[in-house]
Amino acid sequence: MSAQSQPALVARDIHKSFGQLEVLKGISLDAHEGDVISILGASGSGKSTFLRCINLLETPDSGVVTVAGETIVMRKKRGGGMEAADHHQVDRIRAELGMVFQSFNLWSHMTILQNVIEGPVHVQKRPRAECIEEAEALLEKVGIAGKRDFYPSHLSGGQQQRVAIARALAMRPKVMLFDEPTSALDPELVGEVLKVMRALAEEGRTMLVVTHEMGFARNVSNRVMFLHKGLVEAEGSPKELWEGSKSERFRQFVSSQHH
Amino acid sequence: MTTDLASLIELLGFSDKGWGLQFAYATLMTLAVTVAALLIGAVLGALVAWAKLSKSTAANIAGDAYVTVFRGVPELLIIYLFYFGGSTVVTGIGSLIGLDIGMPGFLAGALGVGFICGAYQSEVYRGAFLAVSRGEIEASKAIGMHQFMRFRRIIAPQVLRFALPGLGNVWQLSLKDSALVSVTGLSEIMRQSEVSGGSTGRFFLFYIFGGVLYLILTSFSNQVFNRAEAHFGKSLRRSVGSA
Amino acid sequence: MESTFFVDLLWKLLQALPLTLLLFILAIALGLVLAIGLTWMRVGSNPILTRIARFYIYVFRGTPLLIQLFLIYYGLGQFAFVRQSFLWPILREPFNCAVLSLALCTAAYQAEIFRGALLAVPLQQVEAARAIGMSRLLMFRRIIVPIMIRQALPSYTTELVLMIKSTSLAGLVTIKEMTSIASTESRSSYRTLSVFLVVGAIYLILNFLLSRILGYVEHRLSPHLRVMPEAKRPQPTLVG
Numbered sequence: 001m002s003a004q005s006q007p008a009l010v011a012r013d014i015h016k017s018f019g020q021l022e023v024l025k026g027i028s029l030d031a032h033e034g035d036v037i038s039i040l041g042a043s044g045s046g047k048s049t050f051l052r053c054i055n056l057l058e059t060p061d062s063g064v065v066t067v068a069g070e071t072i073v074m075r076k077k078r079g080g081g082m083e084a085a086d087h088h089q090v091d092r093i094r095a096e097l098g099m100v101f102q103s104f105n106l107w108s109h110m111t112i113l114q115n116v117i118e119g120p121v122h123v124q125k126r127p128r129a130e131c132i133e134e135a136e137a138l139l140e141k142v143g144i145a146g147k148r149d150f151y152p153s154h155l156s157g158g159q160q161q162r163v164a165i166a167r168a169l170a171m172r173p174k175v176m177l178f179d180e181p182t183s184a185l186d187p188e189l190v191g192e193v194l195k196v197m198r199a200l201a202e203e204g205r206t207m208l209v210v211t212h213e214m215g216f217a218r219n220v221s222n223r224v225m226f227l228h229k230g231l232v233e234a235e236g237s238p239k240e241l242w243e244g245s246k247s248e249r250f251r252q253f254v255s256s257q258h259h
Numbered sequence: 260m261t262t263d264l265a266s267l268i269e270l271l272g273f274s275d276k277g278w279g280l281q282f283a284y285a286t287l288m289t290l291a292v293t294v295a296a297l298l299i300g301a302v303l304g305a306l307v308a309w310a311k312l313s314k315s316t317a318a319n320i321a322g323d324a325y326v327t328v329f330r331g332v333p334e335l336l337i338i339y340l341f342y343f344g345g346s347t348v349v350t351g352i353g354s355l356i357g358l359d360i361g362m363p364g365f366l367a368g369a370l371g372v373g374f375i376c377g378a379y380q381s382e383v384y385r386g387a388f389l390a391v392s393r394g395e396i397e398a399s400k401a402i403g404m405h406q407f408m409r410f411r412r413i414i415a416p417q418v419l420r421f422a423l424p425g426l427g428n429v430w431q432l433s434l435k436d437s438a439l440v441s442v443t444g445l446s447e448i449m450r451q452s453e454v455s456g457g458s459t460g461r462f463f464l465f466y467i468f469g470g471v472l473y474l475i476l477t478s479f480s481n482q483v484f485n486r487a488e489a490h491f492g493k494s495l496r497r498s499v500g501s502a
Numbered sequence: 503m504e505s506t507f508f509v510d511l512l513w514k515l516l517q518a519l520p521l522t523l524l525l526f527i528l529a530i531a532l533g534l535v536l537a538i539g540l541t542w543m544r545v546g547s548n549p550i551l552t553r554i555a556r557f558y559i560y561v562f563r564g565t566p567l568l569i570q571l572f573l574i575y576y577g578l579g580q581f582a583f584v585r586q587s588f589l590w591p592i593l594r595e596p597f598n599c600a601v602l603s604l605a606l607c608t609a610a611y612q613a614e615i616f617r618g619a620l621l622a623v624p625l626q627q628v629e630a631a632r633a634i635g636m637s638r639l640l641m642f643r644r645i646i647v648p649i650m651i652r653q654a655l656p657s658y659t660t661e662l663v664l665m666i667k668s669t670s671l672a673g674l675v676t677i678k679e680m681t682s683i684a685s686t687e688s689r690s691s692y693r694t695l696s697v698f699l700v701v702g703a704i705y706l707i708l709n710f711l712l713s714r715i716l717g718y719v720e721h722r723l724s725p726h727l728r729v730m731p732e733a734k735r736p737q738p739t740l741v742g
Binding site: 105122167 | 392404406408417
Binding site for chain 3: 340
């Protein structure tokens with residue numbers, strides 16, 4: 001699957017505690033180009049926290065994150081814990097990672113088009129005309145053509161999420177991070193978003209997807225990681241996990257997800 | 260009766276015996292003082308809101324103290340403070356350098372109303388900031404924006420939109436507080452009504468006239484703010500709490 | 503030297519305090535009565551009365567209190583027919599003019615508060631009262647007014663604090679309340695900041711006490727919003 005010598009994304013031994021509660025007890029992940037990795041687990045297993053540690057929306061207490069060969073430099077913080085040593089580096093790496101949130105998080109004071117071009121124009125400083133052209137192509141790709149001057153509050157949940165995906169794609173990211181992208185949607189709107197995600201996977205995008213959608217995990221991703229209480233309980237290809245997993249917990253988890 | 264009406268119009272008009280010109284000037288003065296106070300209040304309000312939102316307990320307490328004092332103490336007292344207190348300071352400095360200067364009423368008024376205005380504005384800004392969706396701020400982080408850009412492109416525009424209704428109220432409040440600046444002798448609407456009334460003995464007429472001028476100003480401001488809210492509000496969420 | 507000045511000042515202020523409080527209480531009480539009438543006119547079905555009430559509220563909320571005060575004190579006394587009327591002995595006194603002016607002003611603000619509180623009464627609870635056959639008067643007395651009072655309390659507290667501050671304007675029509683004492687004292691002694699601190703502190707204490715009292719009232723009126731009391735031992739019931 002991957003012909004690169006260098007993985008697109010490496011997370012090594014990530015630990016994270018919130019106060020007394022240790023949520024991540026040492027999670028590691030290697031993502032090669034084209035990998036579509038589903039991250040599964042019960043609530044409280046730490047899967048969203050792990051994803052957010054990758055683009056430093058949460059700061060890991062220990063561990064290393066490397067994106068396209070560049071390691072995020074950390075240093076000790078006064079009063080304990082770690083922090084990023086170089087904010088510019090963090091901003092730069094975040095621009096190479098595209099994140100899609102559970103609650104879409106489109107900027108409510110901007111139109112759809114403005115949302116999609118905001119990053120390319122102001123963060124990447126690309127020429128505006130080029131960004132607009134690309135944005136419109138992306139909006140068409142995710143199925144929201146013709147709504148460029150609408151505001152987020154005028155769209156349905158499914159539409160907003162698809163715009164959020166276009167917004168992330170507009171940054172031409174190396175890796176896409178999805179944090180439970182369909183969990184906040186009404187059931188009938190989930191399908192349209194999964195369809196877009198599937199198309200991206202088939203294009204060869206590198207994707208990390210925290211999800212409850214078993215169908216996606218089993219049929220679209222090429223690797224699955226199952227977290228339990230802050231540790232990796234099972235890992236492998238969907239076939240390995242669904243058909244031959246030695247983990248009792250995983251089997252219990254799958255059967256509890258009624259899909 | 261008709262001579263009464265005629266003399267009424269003459270008194271309010273722009274003729275020799277008319278006070279119209281002075282009132283026009285006074286209206287501008289009222290507006291000037293209120294605008295100045297609003298600007299001073301905006302700076303102070305932003306600072307205090309920042310202090311109250313900060314993690315530092317000292318800043319929180321300082322912010323709380325400021326708001327408690329300037330919302331709890333009578334406005335007249337605050338204007339006296341800036342006027343008499345300012346007078347002492349300014350005259351003192353003046354005598355040191357050999358000048359006979361006093362505290363200008365405009366400055367005392369703008370500062371007094373400004374500090375009060377700042378206390379109210381800080382609450383407006385604080386509420387507006389807390390209303391900005393945390394998720395949208397995270398999205399701006401995730402896309403790689405650095406802190407100042409996040410503030411400039413995402414946080415500030417939204418804070419201003421949410422603050423607009425509250426700011427409209429604060430403006431009305433300050434417009435009315437500006438009448439108290441008359442105690443410094445500044446020729447704004449209230450003082451002008453006093454002067455014209457005292458000079459002609461027709462207090463009732465000129466106080467009513469002054470009141471009408473204030474009503475015109477309030478109504479006009481209302482319209483402006485409603486228009487602004489409509490214009491900026493078209494992007495706002497359909498209902499509170501929707502994603 | 504210093505301490506005698508402050509003791510003197512404090513003594514003068516405490517002598518003026520009852521005047522401030524009297525102004526406040528009378529104005530609020532009169533204002534409340536007027537506000538009830540105004541609200542009744544405002545939400546009633548008579549369109550003329552509604553318009554009059556709306557206009558009144560618009561005028562008294564849209565103009566500075568100072569101009570209203572001077573209008574009553576200086577403006578009314580200008581007319582011969584007022585000076586010859588039976589009202590003159592009352593209107594001649596600066597104190598009465600101040601109370602009247604403050605009352606007229608607060609009535610407008612209070613009426614708006616009551617209107618808002620009335621609109622906030624949940625329709626469902628009113629319907630429930632109708633459904634059990636309550637007469638309109640009974641429903642008003644037992645359901646609507648109690649809910650209104652609870653809804654209005656926070657805004658009402660704010661209005662009361664504003665009124666305490668508003669009493670300071672009475673000093674501009676020769677009444678020797680606290681702020682006027684402060685202004686005379688600071689002018690004669692050039693100690694503006696110290697005088698301001700003392701007087702300001704007294705007002706802040708008044709506001710604090712006011713908020714406390716009203717907070718207590720609010721607390722007593724809302725047992726339904728508090729933590730549930732400990733469940734008592736189970737009583738024998740019809741079922742098991």
